[in-house]
Amino acid sequence: MSQPTTLFDKIWDAHVVKAMDDGPDAVFIDRHFIHEVTSPQAFDGLRKRGIGVFNISRTTATADHNVPTKDQHLPIKEALSRHQVETLRKNCTDFGIELYDLGHPFQGIVHIIGPELGLTLPGMTIVCGDSHTSTHGALGNVAFGIGTSEVEQVLATQCILQYKPKRMRININGQLGKGVTSKDIILYVIAQISASGATGYFVEYAGDTIRSLSMEARMTICNMSIEMGARGGLIAPDETTFEYIRGRRFAPQGEAFDRAVERWRELKTDEGAVFDLELNYRAEDIGPMITYGTNPGMGISVDSHVPNLSEIPQSELASYTKSLAYMGLEPGMELIGKPVDYVFIGSCTNARIEDLRTVAEFVKGKTKAEGVEVWIVPGSVQVSNQAKAEGLDQVFISAGFELREPGCSACLGMNEDKVPAGKYCISTSNRNFEGRQGQGARTFLASPIMAAAAAVTGKVTDVRELV
Structure with missing residues (x-):
């Protein structure tokens, strides 16, 4: 009788091409997603070696990190962003890879388009030069982010060397x-x-x-x-x-x-x-959560308080006080009632149609608080089209929210959608590192409905009081 096996082991072991004693496994990759940020050096490596992409049918490209979320029909204004996207276009043309570029009906954030197009399926191995590739695992597959040298490895061989976790x-x-x-x-x-x-x-x-x-x-x-x-x-x-x-x-x-x-x-x-x-x-x-610090592990239930110094291990005190100083917060304080300047609803974490429906249902008949800027950024063209077909765009417009075009947007400071220094943003994205949303920006991570509550009240709010 065979040994009981975990789901992870079943998928991983089925994809091992070669196992090496005291070394990494050579793992076959079913689907490789690429975007404009982590692929340029990988393609340059292929050129220097005089080789092509091993299996273009298993490689899917889209533009997402650097793209603007306004006026996507016009040339990209930011020079670096424009260069990144143009380089992706050239690389995909040169190597024969289909690209879901700006204006394409399948364009969107790489981790949103995979599942919605049916490219992401159970039992697969999936990689992308992006740490949030784990998103695809929700469909029952082994998906993980890789570095640029590994992107080249997969492009060249459709396999990757990895130690088994x-x-x-x-x-x-x-x-x-x-x-x-x-x-x-x-x-x-x-x-x-x-x-x-x-x-x-x-x-x-x-x-x-x-x-x-x-x-x-x-x-x-x-x-x-x-x-x-x-x-x-x-x-x-x-x-x-x-x-x-x-x-x-x-x-x-x-x-x-x-x-x-x-x-x-x-x-x-x-x-x-x-x-x-x-x-x-x-x-x-589990209550409605919100982060207070500069990594996603610094989170509390919204009705709780920022930890006091006595609650923090001595070894973590220095980084803890540095984090609170950056955020402009004090130990022991409550966050409820803290004014916010920006609300960002989007990213590969929370920019799917279900997220937009939840927000629209909550804000219908309400308007945003004065002085708060609210950005709704769909995760893909398909999500954007669906939102408009359902009339969600009109709900957002009536509430004073700005519905933008698809992209990673204010999740990260790699495009035009940046939060100004010192300003507070409630964000549905996945990271609250220093400068993540713009130099000096201060980020609270929360759910879409918590972000919507802050949008209409202008401050951190316990959403349970409003639903």
């Missing part, structure tokens, strides 16, 4: 409370184990709370696996997964889809499989 399972069971979302689940978990607590692990999320979530909510959780140091995160596929995939552009169709589902049903952790570490949490313990 340890296995962790995080179980969450119970009923989520009012105003609590998947973003709150993952911010809570990261706050519990710290921004480095899962270093060296690949995480499987399990439990009845996870199974109750929509696919888009599961993607939010897997997206932020890297924010606790994990190599990636995944969730076993189930009926929710299969219905999400059904009918998508590049997914199997008809009888081929039915046969695929039969295979996908086998993608689960066996009873009795052993993890290197297993953690358990109760959904009832």
Whole structure:
């Protein structure tokens, strides 16, 4: 009788081309996503070696990080951003790779277009030169970010050398409370184990709370696996997964889809499989979360307080006080009522149609607070078109929100959408590092509905008081 096996091991082992004693595995990659930021040097490496892309049909390119989110029909104003996107265009043309460029109906943030187009499927291995590639694991696959030299490796061979991570399972069971979302689940978990607590692990999320979530909510959780140091995160596929995939552009169709589902049903952790570490949490313990510091592990329930110095280990005091100084906050203070200047609803964490629907439902009939700038940035052209077809754009316009065009936008200071120095932004993105949203910008991470509450009140608000 075979040994009980984890879902991660099943997928990884099925893709090992060669295992080396005391060395990395050579792992075959089913789908390689590329964008304009981490691919230029990789293509230059191929040119210097005089070789092409090994399998262009398994490589998908889009422009997302550097693109403006206004006037995308015009030339890009920022010189560096323009150069990055133009270089991607040239590389894709030279090497024969299809590019979902500005103006293409499939353009969007790389981790949003994969699942929505049916390019991301259960049982796959997926890589991209982007740390939030773990998003794709929500569909039951092994997906992780890689560096530029590894991008070249995959382009050249369709394989990658990787040491096999340890296995962790995080179980969450119970009923989520009012105003609590998947973003709150993952911010809570990261706050519990710290921004480095899962270093060296690949995480499987399990439990009845996870199974109750929509696919888009599961993607939010897997997206932020890297924010606790994990190599990636995944969730076993189930009926929710299969219905999400059904009918998508590049997914199997008809009888081929039915046969695929039969295979996908086998993608689960066996009873009795052993993890290197297993953690358990109760959904009832999770409130609407907000970060207060400069890494995603510095998070609290919105009705709690910034930790006092006595609550911080001595070894972390210096970095803790530096973080609070950057944020302009004091130990022990409450965040409820703290005025905000900007609200950003977008990024590969929370820019899917479900996120926009949640925000629109909440703000319908309301208007933004005076002095607050609100940016709604869809994650893809398809999300943008769907939002307009459902009339969500009119809800946002009536509320005084600015609905922009697809891109990574204010998640990171790589394009025109930057938060000014010293200003506070409630953001649905995944990182709150110093300068992440612009030099000197101060970021609170939260869920879309928490961000919407701040947009209409002009301050940090416990969304449970408004829903």
